[in-house]
Amino acid sequence: MVDDELSMREYLELLLHREGYVVTSVPGVKAACELLSRDGVDLVISDMKLGTGSGLDVLRAARARKEPPEVVLITAFGTPSAAVEAMREGAYDYICKPFDNEELRLLVQKALEKRLLRQENTTLRARLLPGLGVAVGQSTRMQGVWSLVEKVAPGRSTVLVTGESGTGKELVARAIHMRGNRAAHPFLPFNCAALNEGTLESELFGHVKGAFTGALQERAGLLVSAGEGTVMLDEVGEMPLATQVKLLRVLQERKVKPVGSASEVPFQARVIAATNRRLEAEVKAGRFREDLFYRLNVITLELPPLRERTGDTSLLASHFLSRMAEELGRPGLRFAPETLEMLERYSFPGNVRQLQNMVERAATLSDSDLLGPSTLPPAVRGETEPVVRPGEPGEPQLGVGFNLERHLDDSERRYLLAALKQAGGVKTRAADLLGLSFRSFRYRLAKHGLTDELDEPVRSGG
Template sequence: MSRTRSRESAHILVVDDELSMCELLEILLSEEGYRVTSSRTGRKALALLKEDHFDCIICDIRLGDLTGIDVLKAAKETDDKVPVIMISAYTTTELAVEAMNCGAYDFVPKPFDNAELKQTIVRALQLRNAAGIPESALIGREVEQTLHFGKLIGNTPVMLKIYEMIRQVANTTTNILITGESGTGKELVARAIHEESGRRDHPFVTLNCCGIPETLLESELMGYRKGAFTGALHDKKGLFESADKGTVFLDEIGDLSPAIQVKLLRLVQDKVVKPIGATEDIKVDVRIVSATNKNLETEVIEGRFREDLFYRLNVIEIRMPPLRERKEDIRYLAQHFIEKYSRQMGKQIVKLSSYAVDLLNRYDFPGNVRELENLIERSVALSNTNIILPDSLAIATHKKLHRRRWIEGVKNRRFDLEDVKNGVNIDAILEEIERAYVEKALFFAKGDRQKAAELLGINLRSIRYRIEKLGLSPRARMAEMEPPEDE
């Protein structure tokens, strides 16, 4: 790896009371070309801050003598521009908020991902070297550099293929069927096709096929003539006539009734419409793009969707992937929504904390990009720091996903929740729960750490850290444990 001048000259202070963590960070960061100084006590760190200059500080929240907050405050008094990255295996929302309010750059949980930590350091140093440019502007620039296509955001391989397909089909007259789960951005693809085509200066008209009663759908699609029915006081153009020379986007096409499917088939084949009450057909020039979250092939087999219409609409299919298949894009999408809703709400929220990013990456997002957007909007509204912390996200994801499992786990291990009124040691309880899950995973994996990590949904480095922290020996614990009662 080539070492840039900025990396060779960057001096990083590591403050952690664990020798192994200091040694790990010294090796990790030295390999990246940084100069590293470490301290295992808060008081020594304070002395180093007076003696030397540091470009970045990585500090544990919990130290043997002082707290990481003490070091953070001292660092900011010495140099208010120095980025301080707080790390911890044990923390509370109150501590995280206090750290952010005292000027921490980010909050990273242990065990951390090495690559993610290194990237956090790179961004922190870029901010320090940006000569007064606000961090929000730097992050916005990074998002802008992420590949876009229209309003689509993402640079994962699957999105790059979609961008290329949009370019290929845009200037054809071929009908397009966009498939994918709800919330994946199918309408954005349809708009991108329209904007990339020669029809861009003409109307783009959208109809949600399941959002209009069937009794009104025909008049919306085809239009009507004055006097065609009670209430028809004047002529009205239908959707297809209004979109002449442009694009019609039919969303949720799989929800059309059989009667409307028949009328749509003729329009797709002959490109003519006959308004209700009219005596003559009207020729229209439209590009039809349809979308569905259903499997139309199954709908055809089961008789709910016309086979001839299916083949007319599905000349070219573009499949939008669910968000769980493009998780590398989550951070950029989230940042885009942070900027959007911060502007709308008049807030100065800059980014997600590293812990919050990790939480999002672990969530499957059944509602896809739409759910992510709603989640970020809610988090911006709830956040009381300039960085979105996991607590804001927990309301929508972490608690919803894990609350029931945690409660069941506590009950299975006979923890009495009524004991809370008499006072409890929550750290000890959580450590016991963690120990029980790690031990059980090691048992089922027959001591294989990689398999145990997969069972717990964590990586190998993470389970190694937990085994060391909890003082577990995988094979010894496997031998000691009795088989589970349900086997």
């Protein structure tokens, strides 16, 4: 915390200490630079006016670090030009005096979540880059995909990634990001189907203070806050037609017009779109704009379903088991040969995501380090499965076709989405509703392919 007024430093220290944060405050730029020279700073909150220096000096010192912390600037002179300059220099956001305590608390929470996401991206890059070909697959079709990833990664062209649900579209989008010159910058996945039209535009393009109820301050959208990184528009086929028109102009002009603003702001981020829909069919049906389709479809990267990736199932299963063995502290975990043969024969309607969940379940529940066929669901073993039929209350009658794993996964997913809806999209509150820690909640979102919803809109709540 950097402020030349002692009273403000003490006030903010007390406020943030109550939220459980470890806070160190300093009076000026020199002391801030000395503090930043040490490791362990995740977030800097600095007043814009600091006597002989300014918050921009602190921002530049923070951005010069190898692993820069997020920076939030406080100013009593919240002009659009100051905001644009701060965002261009790499600030996460800024807040105007006088500010509401809840407004600052949510801003700090959001900034730290972005910091955590960036650290996770860095870890993922370190783990996946050396063997990313293994993680994606080594079948002939996936080698073609990987070859195309290598070609498109260095450029800035818009890429459209298509494929069935669970085929790994986000993984490939991350590979494009990490193999190019944007790897040191944020990768921000965003689910276009998760929000209504107004909130969707605010999250993508930003908004000015007072643009709508609850807009307590000006905020940059994802396209601007990603800096020189990458924004992944997942489920782009679900985007409302009115927003499609605006997105088309944004991609053509490389500028966004925040909601409620009369001026445009340039952005540098690369855009990767993804969908499990056939956009050509959506265009013919009038549900997707043809001009936007051609703008997104500069380079198309189609992911095959797992059933068409000969030899990849065993490879991916072994990869996922290796990761689970590390997480569980069981280095001896391995598949029996007949188990891998069964996995290769199964069609996997849920694709790679279903395989990953299946391996996780087998590794977690098995008492033996050797995972035999009995650790797989009945459908994979070629056995018939019971179906739940109406029976006595509290005692379901089981019949042919029932799949307990799928039933439990579907139920968990419904509860996750219901909690998100009741919490107004604020994930910390959704986690509380389910009695989960935020980290556990994030893990379950990732398990069900909902990681693209990690950057939720910040709402103050009642």
